[in-house]
Amino acid sequence: MFVTQKDADERRKAEGKKVAKRPVEIxxxxxxxxxxxxxxxxxxxxxxxxxxxxxxxxxxxxxxxxxxxxxxxxxxxxxxxxxxxxxxxxxxxxxxxxxxxxxxxxxxxxxxxxxxxxxxxxxxxxxxxxxxxxxxxxxxxxxxxxxxxxxKQPDNEFRGRVSAEGGKLLSAETGDKEKEEFSLNLSGPILKDKLFFGIAGKYYQRDGFIENTITGDTVDGREHWFGRAHLRWTPVDKLDISLIASRLEYDDDAPNFNMGENGAAMFGLPVPEDRKVTSDLEGKNKSSCDSQAMKIAYDISDSLTLTSVTANWEYDDNSLSDWDFSPATLSHGDKDSEYSKISQELRLNYSAERLKWLVGLYYDRDVFDIDYKIISDIPPMAGIHSRDIDGHTYAVFANLTYPLTKRLSLITGLRYEYEEQDFEDNISHLKADDSWNELSPKIALEYCFTPAIMTYVSASHGYRSGGFNWTATDPQYYSYDAEKLWSYEIGVKSAFLNNRLILNGSVYYTRLWPFLIHGCWANLLKLLYLA
The missing domain is CATH 2.170.130.10 (TonB-dependent receptor, plug domain)
Structure with a gap:
């Protein structure tokens, strides 16, 4: 089935009238x-x-x-x-x-x-x-x-949708600006019950409405592209293989800045006008995000499933911005960086009526290549950073839901994760490395008063892993350790009126120790220990 946006809306209204005649369940x-x-x-x-x-x-x-x-x-x-x-x-x-x-x-x-x-x-x-x-x-x-x-997973049903939007942003100051957006998605079978496809895409464009008083041009236009392709293969009933690839691109004007009232008053300057900036730099903000994933799920039995997820993700960032609020070249930022992650997860799931468990292995590799220049006509203000960070993570984890009684269940899990990183300054040729490891347990009890009312209490551990400060100038601040927390939560989930009313709520308490604070630009992150 292939429908336009208008057809889909009309069909949805008709279906809504039918649904309104019978009780709604949520x-x-x-x-x-x-x-x-x-x-x-x-x-x-x-x-x-x-x-x-x-x-x-x-x-x-x-x-x-x-x-x-x-x-x-x-x-x-x-x-x-x-x-x-x-x-x-x-x-x-x-x-x-x-x-x-x-x-x-x-x-x-x-x-x-x-x-x-x-x-x-x-x-x-x-x-x-x-x-x-x-x-x-x-x-x-x-x-x-x-x-x-x-x-959405493609299957034996053909589905499609086309959408188009256009209009103007009315502005008496900079003139009316145009905006347009187009999207498409289509999916269906290539070979019935065996091979399926799905595609989706979007284009967005908007004119800028902030005026650069130096050039007379607008400086905040936006242009975005997105595309995704999905290929799914089910050669036998027990095996499901999906390949998914996507790309998102941004081709924007650079972000522009102006002084606020207090800043202008400090330097004895007139208060800047709204939606107007003064810059000698055209600037840019170009970035892209690519992702590829392969998921394989194999049903060993009705209760046991083996799943593998292999993924590659990349993000490129290229920007040129004016940070000094003026037509002078005092502080321009030029950034050209790349980030990438390759990951692999393998897990085994068991699911019966109330007993459930999973065990898994995880690995990833991170690569950060950061090049950043501060361009200035005043030599002490100019600078350059060119640093690489390369890291690996290894983990093993397990989770269990075990019925203690007819109404009471225990949920518990544990993960051990080890991470190592190498740091290199391409300007000074200084190298460093560090590693971190963490145990992340969780325990919870859930009690079902009725099939529709459940309450739970839980305690769980989380952390933000350690790393390197890519802007640090003092070696003692090159690396920082992980931020850790424990969270305690009590909650209730309930349904009434034949699932027409859902009432859920929770209260929680979180304790961070130690925690990361963001300091000045030169020494980005510091770990603070407080009792």
Whole structure:
């Protein structure tokens, strides 16, 4: 079936009228938050889930849009497209650290840096936002939670959608600006019951509306491309193989800055006008994100499944920005960096009526190549950084759900993770290396008063792994250790009126010790120990 946006909307209205005639049930959504299929109301943790209908109804087009509907979660853009910093339960990590406190996973591909912390919400099956430490199952970078995005699987049904939007942004100051957006997704069988395909793509363009008073041009235009291809093969009933590749490109004007009222007053300058900047630099912000993943799932029996997820992720960042708020060349930033991660996870899942367990192995390799120049006509202000960071992570983990009585179950898990990194300064030729290891346990009890009312209590450990400060000038601050936390949570999940009313709630207490603080630019991260 292939439909246009208009046809889809009309069909949806008709279906909505039919649905309105029968009782509406909610809360019967299956999630894979613990890397096994479970009803969301039976998982002992705080979870917010969006299915494809929720994503469409709420017009969720990015992870920042999604965050507006999730308690305890904020995601702010770090000045440029393609760079975001998630904050969950009040804890965050700046993108310059190449670490996150909340991990992002797209079809099993881990995205654990602020640069590249993005995903287009096109042809998405489900979004799961897990609040609280997820170190036992997901590992580093999930000290406060994880965001799990699952795209739609192609199958025997042909599905398609085309969407086009256009319009103008009205501005009396800089003139009307155009905006346009096109998207497409199509999926279906190549060979019935055996081979399936899926494609999705999007183009977005918006004119700028901030004027550079030096050149008279607008300086904040946006142009984005996105594409994804999915090939799924099921040669036998027990085997499911998926290959997924995607690319996201940003070709934007550079972010521009101006002084605020206090800054202008300090230097005796007039207050800057809104949406106007003065810069002698055209600037740019070009970046791209590539991802390839292969997932193989084999059902050994009705209860036992072996799963392998192999992934490659790369993010390139090329930007030129004016940081000095003036037409003079006092401080221009020129950045050309590359980040990449290759990961492999192998896990064995067992799932019976109430007894569930999984064991797994994990490996990844991170490579960060960072080149950054500060261009200035004043020699003391100029500088250059050219540094490489190469790291490896090894982990083994297990998780168990065990029924103690008819109504009481124990959930426990443990993960051991070892990480090592090599650091090299390409200017001074200084080299350094460091390593970290961490045990991440979790224990929880859940009690079902009725099939519709469950309460739980849990204690879990999370951490943000150690690393290197790529901007540090003092060797004593080159590396930093991991930030660690324990979180304790009590919650209840309940359904009433034949699943027409869902009432969930939780309270939590989190203790960080030690924790990372962001210092001045030269000494980016420091570890602070407090009782």
């Amino acid at each position: 809360g019967q959504m299956t999630v894979t938050a613990q890397k096994q299929e479970e009803n969301v109301q039976e998982v002992p943790m705080s979870i917010t889930v969006f299915d494809s209908m929720d994503i469409e109804d709420k017009k969720i087009e990015s992870i920042r849009d999604m965050a507006d509907f999730v308690p305890n979660l904020m995601i702010y853009q770090h000045g440029m497209s393609g760079q975001n910093a998630p904050t969950m339960r009040g804890i965050t990590a700046r993108p310059e650290s190449f670490r996150v406190s909340t991990g992002l996973y797209v079809d099993g591909v881990p995205i654990l840096t602020g640069p590249g912390f993005v995903n287009e919400m096109l042809d998405i099956e489900r979004i799961e936002v897990l609040r609280g430490p997820q170190g036992t199952i997901y590992g580093k970078g999930t000290e406060t939670g994880a965001i799990n995005i699952i795209t």
